[in-house]
Amino acid sequence: MKILINENQLRNIIKEAIPYSIAKEYITTERTDAAIKRMDDVFNKLKNLPNAKVLDRRGG
Amino acid sequence: MQKFLIGGGDRIAFPYGETPLEDDIKMLLKKYDYNVLNFNNNDALRIAKTEKGNKAQPIKITKALANISRLKDKDGNIIEPKAKNFVDLFADAKSREGKAMEKKLGLIVIFARHPYDIAGMSYGRTWRSCMHLVDGKLREFVKKDIKFGTIAVYLTNANDETLSNPLARILVKPYVNMKNDQDVILYPEAKTYGEIDNPKKFIDYLDYVLEKVQNMDGEYKLLSCLNPDSTRNIVTPKNSVTRQTILAKLNRGTKLSNIEINMITNSEREEYIDKQISIYFKWKPNIDDTDLEDVALTEDELNIITPIEKEDYLDERIGDFYRTVFFKNTTNRRIYTLHDFEIEHMTNKQLDVYYEIMHEKEEENYL
Numbered sequence: 001m002k003i004l005i006n007e008n009q010l011r012n013i014i015k016e017a018i019p020y021s022i023a024k025e026y027i028t029t030e031r032t033d034a035a036i037k038r039m040d041d042v043f044n045k046l047k048n049l050p051n052a053k054v055l056d057r058r059g060g
Numbered sequence: 061m062q063k064f065l066i067g068g069g070d071r072i073a074f075p076y077g078e079t080p081l082e083d084d085i086k087m088l089l090k091k092y093d094y095n096v097l098n099f100n101n102n103d104a105l106r107i108a109k110t111e112k113g114n115k116a117q118p119i120k121i122t123k124a125l126a127n128i129s130r131l132k133d134k135d136g137n138i139i140e141p142k143a144k145n146f147v148d149l150f151a152d153a154k155s156r157e158g159k160a161m162e163k164k165l166g167l168i169v170i171f172a173r174h175p176y177d178i179a180g181m182s183y184g185r186t187w188r189s190c191m192h193l194v195d196g197k198l199r200e201f202v203k204k205d206i207k208f209g210t211i212a213v214y215l216t217n218a219n220d221e222t223l224s225n226p227l228a229r230i231l232v233k234p235y236v237n238m239k240n241d242q243d244v245i246l247y248p249e250a251k252t253y254g255e256i257d258n259p260k261k262f263i264d265y266l267d268y269v270l271e272k273v274q275n276m277d278g279e280y281k282l283l284s285c286l287n288p289d290s291t292r293n294i295v296t297p298k299n300s301v302t303r304q305t306i307l308a309k310l311n312r313g314t315k316l317s318n319i320e321i322n323m324i325t326n327s328e329r330e331e332y333i334d335k336q337i338s339i340y341f342k343w344k345p346n347i348d349d350t351d352l353e354d355v356a357l358t359e360d361e362l363n364i365i366t367p368i369e370k371e372d373y374l375d376e377r378i379g380d381f382y383r384t385v386f387f388k389n390t391t392n393r394r395i396y397t398l399h400d401f402e403i404e405h406m407t408n409k410q411l412d413v414y415y416e417i418m419h420e421k422e423e424e425n426y427l
Contacts (some may be wrong), residue, residue, distance in 0.1 A: 018176070018183050022193050026179035026206060034244065035209025038234065039173050042211070042246050045273035046072045046171055050083075055071040055170070055221050 070174040076167040166218035201287040228254030235280035251290035374405040
């Protein structure tokens with residue numbers, strides 16, 4: 001029996017994660033001080049909104 | 061497999077569609093004597109003061125919001141511009157079958173700032189973009205997004221907090237105040253990736269939340285070193301005076317400048333274009349002393365309408381030109397010069413006549 005699936009369905013099955021060799025290039029990118037401060041400000045305010053849930057998970 | 065630690069605070073989730081929005085809608089309705097009866101069922105009461113006391117009349121929340129969104133002051137400016145946004149956010153979430161499905165499944169929005177989440181904006185997802193880490197044509201911008209503090213916001217199922225299979229995402233990027241470059245805010249691009257029923261609702265939701273947590277004052281321009289994802293290069297707060305002025309112009313059918321067009325939402329832009337086209341076609345048979353350039357569409361506007369509408373418009377516009385020329389003794393219309401994009405639409409025969417007429421006009425002016 002042959003089953004035909006489209007590209008999106010195939011991607012859902014494979015669920016490729018970013019390979020470490022590629023990801024390390026990006027996760028070591030330094031942020032500017034201003035960018036860090038700006039994101040901290042926004043995220044601190046988001047945390048205080050009703051129904052906000054801070055997630056503490058490992059991605060991989 | 062290598063794991064990357066995503067610490068507390070790098071991701072914040074919210075139930076999609078169940079936000080401070082409910083409180084804000086209740087407050088706005090209360091201000092205009094409406095009481096919310098059942099938010100999820102779209103039920104409210106209108107409180108009317110009569111001689112015999114208060115009288116409560118059932119009304120739909122969306123209807124009440126629509127009523128409020130149309131209120132104008134004596135200068136014709138809309139008093140509560142946010143009411144229209146509330147109508148869109150509320151109505152889409154509550155009334156359509158697709159939305160009922162979203163609610164049933166339970167969707168969440170995750171604000172993510174870890175570099176891993178930014179790098180993964182188009183990698184291993186059900187969508188692809190030019191920012192794909194391996195073959196995206198603009199992937200070099202991904203590092204700039206990380207460096208300057210772009211946030212990725214994902215829409216996903218409630219049981220997918222690890223973002224294994226998100227449904228859609230939007231980038232929230234730094235925008236710089238055009239009068240004070242020290243004032244930088246984070247604001248969503250008007251572009252979603254992933255297949256969802258109502259991308260506009262997702263964008264409006266993020267506009268709403270980001271405006272709620274930041275103080276905006278004036279106009280902001282997308283940080284120039286980042287790759288623009290949409291036409292949203294300039295943003296203003298939705299309740300700003302500037303924006304109210306633009307919306308008032310939109311309601312009156314007045315032409316907007318390109319900068320102003322960039323400040324309105326996608327749905328407002330569609331409304332604007334529809335109105336401008338309607339004004340153009342309604343105007344023609346009735347008035348003969350208006351300057352055609354006041355009602356003609358611009359090239360930017362033409363690029364937004366469908367090819368068929370564009371064809372119709374250009375045919376009408378060129379036809380108008382010839383009617384103006386050949387009946388110039390019986391009308392007050394000024395013979396006008398066509399734009400390059402209109403001239404390109406002409407046949408060779410029309411072109412010959414056009415240049416002949418323009419040549420005669422030049423000679424008349426000279427004499």
